[in-house]
Amino acid sequence: MNLYNIKHPEEQVNFAQAVRQGLGKDQGLFFPETIPQLQNIDELLALPLVERSQKILGALIGDEIPADKLSAMVKNAFTFPAPVAKVEDHIYALELFHGPTLAFKDFGGRFMAQALATVRGDGKITILTATSGDTGAAVAHAFYGLENIEVVILYPKGKISPLQEKLFCTLGGNIRTVAINADFDACQALVKQAFDDTELRQAIGLNSANSINISRLLAQVCYYFEAAAQLPKAERENLVVSVPSGNFGNLTAGLIAKTLGLPIKRFIASTNANDTVPRYLKTGEWSPNATVATLSNAMDVSRPNNWPRVEELFKRNGWSLSELGSGALNDAETEAALKAQYAKGYLCEPHGAIAYDVLKLQLKDGETGLFLCTAHPAKFKESVERILDIELPLPEALDKHNKLPLLSDEMDNDFAQLRAYLLK
Numbered sequence: 001m002n003l004y005n006i007k008h009p010e011e012q013v014n015f016a017q018a019v020r021q022g023l024g025k026d027q028g029l030f031f032p033e034t035i036p037q038l039q040n041i042d043e044l045l046a047l048p049l050v051e052r053s054q055k056i057l058g059a060l061i062g063d064e065i066p067a068d069k070l071s072a073m074v075k076n077a078f079t080f081p082a083p084v085a086k087v088e089d090h091i092y093a094l095e096l097f098h099g100p101t102l103a104f105k106d107f108g109g110r111f112m113a114q115a116l117a118t119v120r121g122d123g124k125i126t127i128l129t130a131t132s133g134d135t136g137a138a139v140a141h142a143f144y145g146l147e148n149i150e151v152v153i154l155y156p157k158g159k160i161s162p163l164q165e166k167l168f169c170t171l172g173g174n175i176r177t178v179a180i181n182a183d184f185d186a187c188q189a190l191v192k193q194a195f196d197d198t199e200l201r202q203a204i205g206l207n208s209a210n211s212i213n214i215s216r217l218l219a220q221v222c223y224y225f226e227a228a229a230q231l232p233k234a235e236r237e238n239l240v241v242s243v244p245s246g247n248f249g250n251l252t253a254g255l256i257a258k259t260l261g262l263p264i265k266r267f268i269a270s271t272n273a274n275d276t277v278p279r280y281l282k283t284g285e286w287s288p289n290a291t292v293a294t295l296s297n298a299m300d301v302s303r304p305n306n307w308p309r310v311e312e313l314f315k316r317n318g319w320s321l322s323e324l325g326s327g328a329l330n331d332a333e334t335e336a337a338l339k340a341q342y343a344k345g346y347l348c349e350p351h352g353a354i355a356y357d358v359l360k361l362q363l364k365d366g367e368t369g370l371f372l373c374t375a376h377p378a379k380f381k382e383s384v385e386r387i388l389d390i391e392l393p394l395p396e397a398l399d400k401h402n403k404l405p406l407l408s409d410e411m412d413n414d415f416a417q418l419r420a421y422l423l424k
């Protein structure tokens with residue numbers, strides 16, 4: 001697989017390099033030089049998730065990774081289902097929250113961990129990352145138990161929810177977690193300082209397992225095929241997919257699926273009040289506002305870092321951005337959407353509720369709608385319980401960790417201490 005840096009197309013790398021490096025020169029994103037057209041989509045859709053995903057990823061990545069290795073990577077990464085649930089006539093939910101950390105990030109994170117373990121070369125690897133909550137859990141669970149990969153996660157002590165903390169600070173093994181006596185920005189600054197320290201970087205093989213890594217996106221492509229596979233055949237014909245969007249990685253993956261030949265009529269980018277993209281699509285003007293806090297906080301992004309990849313795909317496929325649907329909901333509208341879903345017998349959370357409502361507003365006669373549910377309702381327990389006036393039991397995956405003791409170390413906001421800790 002050949003990839004180029006969107007900012008500097010002369011910088012070209014293969015899959016292994018793109019996975020190891022994460023980003024190109026000037027923070028440029030890597031993008032596949034070609035995306036093949038898959039034949040016999042119906043036959044592909046008839047296969048089970050893992051087998052089908054092995055074929056899709058094999059076609060994308062090519063022979064750079066031997067087929068048996070790639071198969072093992074996919075099998076180890078995709079260990080949980082992505083069921084489609086019917087919400088009402090012609091409207092379906094794709095549930096991406098049945099993995100170990102109950103969020104869609106489990107697909108991309110787990111495949112990235114497998115990819116990195118495969119292409120790492122010799123030498124030690126240390127994944128260092130700062131988290132304000134969810135990313136830490138996805139990274140910790142994805143890399144847990146992988147040989148010769150150490151993971152160190154920094155988080156602000158007392159500033160993430162106790163439940164979030166339990167989910168990734170109870171694993172042990174190759175996962176070390178450090179509660180820093182400072183805020184999240186300080187944690188991020190410590191991580192940055194570590195990456196700026198060339199000697200340290202080389203000594204411990206620092207890697208960021210960054211969310212922009214191409215391996216994550218490729219993994220996410222597979223669940224769009226899984227959704228189509230589960231829909232009744234007649235409902236696949238005029239399929240419209242609504243994607244709750246923050247950094248637009250999920251939408252990019254959907255567009256790659258369409259480029260591969262998956263028959264999706266159109267996409268809708270659904271956002272909260274951080275609506276840079278819906279405004280851009282209406283006015284042609286890119287004018288991000290200051291980011292505002294919303295109920296769907298994982299989408300509180302006003303400068304989506306995957307947007308250049310979306311534009312690149314439209315340009316290369318000769319598609320017009322006018323074909324991309326979009327819509328934005330404020331918090332009051334999000335609450336109303338969540339209640340409307342619940343009244344139909346479907347329990348969701350704010351991100352999925354936004355994708356549902358924007359879809360409903362824009363779906364035309366004769367079309368089938370699918371919206372992505374990116375997190376388990378229990379991950380947004382407080383708001384869901386308040387809005388719906390219900391009590392949500394903890395799902396097994398959360399409850400299990402909740403009962404375990406915390407294994408975190410504690411540290412002041414002091415780079416010298418962190419350096420010594422990393423070298424230990």
Ligand SMILES: Cc1ncc(COP(=O)(O)O)c(C=O)c1O
Nearest residue numbers: 245246247248249250298374375
């Ligand atoms: C629950 C949830 N929904 C939606 C999104 C948005 O996804 P993307 O950043 O790929 O647009 C995120 C991103 O972190 C998320 O955590």
